[in-house]
Amino acid sequence: MGDSNQSSRLTWEGCSVLLDINDGERLVFARLSPAATLKIGKKNCSLQPIVGCPFGSSFRVEDGKDGPYLSLVVATEGGNIQDEENVTCEELKDNRALVDNNTAQSLTGDDIDEMRRQGVTGDQIVEALIANSTTFEKKTSFSQEKYRLRKQKKYAPRVLVRRPFVRSICDAYFRKYPDRIGCLRSDSLALLLSMANVAAYSDVLVVDMVGGIVTGAVAERLGGTGYVCNMHLGVTPHSMEIVRIFNFSNDICKRIVRCCLNDLCPGQNGSHAQIQNMESESVNQLDVMEGGISVKENRTTVDASNKTAKRDPTTNKAIKAGEVASEELIGLWKERGFSSLIVAAPDLDVWSIMQKLLPHLAYSAPFAIYHQYLQPLAECMHNLQREKIAIGLQISEPWLREYQVLPSRTHPRMQMSAFGGYILSGTVICTSESDVQ
Amino acid sequence: MIPADPSGRLSLLRRIQEGDLVIVYERHDHMKAVKVINGSVLQNRFGVFKHSDWIGKKFGSKVFSHKKGFVYLLAPTPELWTLVLSHRTQILYIADISFLVMYLEIVPGCVVLESGTGSGSLTTSLARAVAPMGHVHTFDFHEQRAASAREDFEKTGVNKLVTVGVRDIQGEGFPDELIGQADAVFLDLPQPWLAIPSAGKMLKADGILCSFSPCIEQVQRSCETLELKFTDIRTFEILLRTYEIKEVRAEVGEGDDGFSLRSPPRKKRQHSTEKGSAVEASGATTVMAKPCSETRGHTGYLTFARLKCL
Numbered sequence A: 001m002g003d004s005n006q007s008s009r010l011t012w013e014g015c016s017v018l019l020d021i022n023d024g025e026r027l028v029f030a031r032l033s034p035a036a037t038l039k040i041g042k043k044n045c046s047l048q049p050i051v052g053c054p055f056g057s058s059f060r061v062e063d064g065k066d067g068p069y070l071s072l073v074v075a076t077e078g079g080n081i082q083d084e085e086n087v088t089c090e091e092l093k094d095n096r097a098l099v100d101n102n103t104a105q106s107l108t109g110d111d112i113d114e115m116r117r118q119g120v121t122g123d124q125i126v127e128a129l130i131a132n133s134t135t136f137e138k139k140t141s142f143s144q145e146k147y148r149l150r151k152q153k154k155y156a157p158r159v160l161v162r163r164p165f166v167r168s169i170c171d172a173y174f175r176k177y178p179d180r181i182g183c184l185r186s187d188s189l190a191l192l193l194s195m196a197n198v199a200a201y202s203d204v205l206v207v208d209m210v211g212g213i214v215t216g217a218v219a220e221r222l223g224g225t226g227y228v229c230n231m232h233l234g235v236t237p238h239s240m241e242i243v244r245i246f247n248f249s250n251d252i253c254k255r256i257v258r259c260c261l262n263d264l265c266p267g268q269n270g271s272h273a274q275i276q277n278m279e280s281e282s283v284n285q286l287d288v289m290e291g292g293i294s295v296k297e298n299r300t301t302v303d304a305s306n307k308t309a310k311r312d313p314t315t316n317k318a319i320k321a322g323e324v325a326s327e328e329l330i331g332l333w334k335e336r337g338f339s340s341l342i343v344a345a346p347d348l349d350v351w352s353i354m355q356k357l358l359p360h361l362a363y364s365a366p367f368a369i370y371h372q373y374l375q376p377l378a379e380c381m382h383n384l385q386r387e388k389i390a391i392g393l394q395i396s397e398p399w400l401r402e403y404q405v406l407p408s409r410t411h412p413r414m415q416m417s418a419f420g421g422y423i424l425s426g427t428v429i430c431t432s433e434s435d436v437q
Numbered sequence B: 001m002i003p004a005d006p007s008g009r010l011s012l013l014r015r016i017q018e019g020d021l022v023i024v025y026e027r028h029d030h031m032k033a034v035k036v037i038n039g040s041v042l043q044n045r046f047g048v049f050k051h052s053d054w055i056g057k058k059f060g061s062k063v064f065s066h067k068k069g070f071v072y073l074l075a076p077t078p079e080l081w082t083l084v085l086s087h088r089t090q091i092l093y094i095a096d097i098s099f100l101v102m103y104l105e106i107v108p109g110c111v112v113l114e115s116g117t118g119s120g121s122l123t124t125s126l127a128r129a130v131a132p133m134g135h136v137h138t139f140d141f142h143e144q145r146a147a148s149a150r151e152d153f154e155k156t157g158v159n160k161l162v163t164v165g166v167r168d169i170q171g172e173g174f175p176d177e178l179i180g181q182a183d184a185v186f187l188d189l190p191q192p193w194l195a196i197p198s199a200g201k202m203l204k205a206d207g208i209l210c211s212f213s214p215c216i217e218q219v220q221r222s223c224e225t226l227e228l229k230f231t232d233i234r235t236f237e238i239l240l241r242t243y244e245i246k247e248v249r250a251e252v253g254e255g256d257d258g259f260s261l262r263s264p265p266r267k268k269r270q271h272s273t274e275k276g277s278a279v280e281a282s283g284a285t286t287v288m289a290k291p292c293s294e295t296r297g298h299t300g301y302l303t304f305a306r307l308k309c310l
């Protein structure tokens, strides 16, 4: 429990990282294996310089004599944006005098290539572009900042190294591959975890048909205690590929298990062998995916993924998350029930699932069901009320808005996600009234 | 409320014991936290309930009063606690809480600093997130509030995970012994920008800060201060919309258009549990959903920032 990889502040060889390129322009999950590379623009850089650096470090692509490489940026303290003076003369500027033609910039592409050959850094090129722009001075400071950022992205791309935690993983998928996670937005996922009271030492039952994001999120909260049981109702286990992106220690991986609904039913055991077969199949699938969640989809990123996907031999010793739950565990769950339930199964009938799973929960256990459509949840809520098996029922939908906060220019962002999904939550009650003892 | 070991988890085998904290559920908007004491009674509009009748029952049981009124006894959770705690201040609710706990990347083992403690609504969820081996240091300059919060944490059993300090965080900052210790810092203060420099010193490299403020002017000033030492500064607002459902039966031949939607006859009940309808369904019925008409329109803005890695 103590040596959770997740708590490490430094990256290590073989760890999974989230690379934020140019301030969110592109997000790439990568594994820091010795051969791992990342393609930025037209340049292919080894990820080796990142190994051993603190999470939160910034890198810049530089041209060395052996080709482009990632160089650590030493940040300066304080001051970006603008000083007081600028703000005041800001009001006086507007864009009436700006003419958009291609003559504003006197540096040519050839000039820039030549500078590059001479080893001029990207940042210096950006400064040169600004110095040679006839319109820069006339721009408002806001536009100046925008111009600088645009040039910086092109000539001096930055790579920020982040720890992959559930929020950034979920956000990255939501932005680029929403379908793989059933369009589950991170704030909805956060609500699921709260509503299902995911806490240390709890045994959480999940039906996760959203790539493993829910399973991973629960495991992150359990921190190597309790269990998250990823249940499949049919014979085929659900994919948990996303779990690989988290830097889970062996202690946490051990707490992620699979189980088939049949195994929990009285007198049933024996689908084990079959599940084991399924296991090896899904492992192959993982190989393709591992390290390869390049979120900005363009050809260059896909290239990077394939290279990083080569598995580092040292990680092979790691315990695999999602082993089949032992007979002993299943026996315990039969006797004691699960402490809560989360369902995120876009393709299954919600009410049927609940009928099958509720008997496996402890009384007073909270549950939370995610769905993209309202109707199945409304019907399920209605049925739960009618059968009097749960109370505190509520359907809720989060609404999330981000703000731009700048001096005299604060307002909600122009773009927002309009929908993060619906959640039905409630608490199971003790139905056997004879059970008074 | 938060298990300290595997035996503390909710289980089919667990029974209510003397000294347990239970949430007495009348309706989704009518709940109360009660400590079970043999010999005590709970009195409400449904009658008199003897605690002695509760002992030995399972959590989630329906229990009756002398005049056959009933309530449910639920195991406490931070979510339920937020709904029943006594409001000594404005408090944070589930939407803001769950969002910020995830955004702050709080996982078991983390050390989290909070100010002010207020009514301890958020603190209880923070305690759950850092359990079993992490810790929450929470500070409020209001002595009585801090004392009440301590009592509450004792009652809910999160006291081992939480230390409450009395301190003027805007004036003095967080205590020096916590420098460089915090994985995350949360501020719910009237002038958060005064506490931000100190918060920055408390954070570990790459640690995250969150400041909750109801007014945009507070956010504006906080962001200006954050610029100096933080990066990834982002401000959000999160609200929850809830829905009510209703079952209707399509009836042919009545009404002006030949079709009409009727609610099925409502069974008389002691008290309606949730909004919605009881059913004696026969024939074609549908369940319809619509957003509840009243809701909280604003709680506050959540501003997040990550300590720059120098």
Ligand SMILES: C[S@@+](CC[C@H](N)C(=O)[O-])C[C@H]1O[C@@H](n2cnc3c(N)ncnc32)[C@H](O)[C@@H]1O
Pocket: B089, B090, B091, B092, B115, B116, B117, B118, B119, B120, B121, B122, B123, B139, B140, B141, B142, B145, B167, B168, B169, B170, B171, B188, B189, B190
């Ligand atoms: C709105 S309440 C916090 C509510 C809390 N987040 C909750 O969920 O219950 C704000 C608290 O900050 C405290 N406070 C205000 N100024 C303070 C200061 N300078 N130092 C410490 N606490 C302060 C107040 O006493 C009050 O209890």
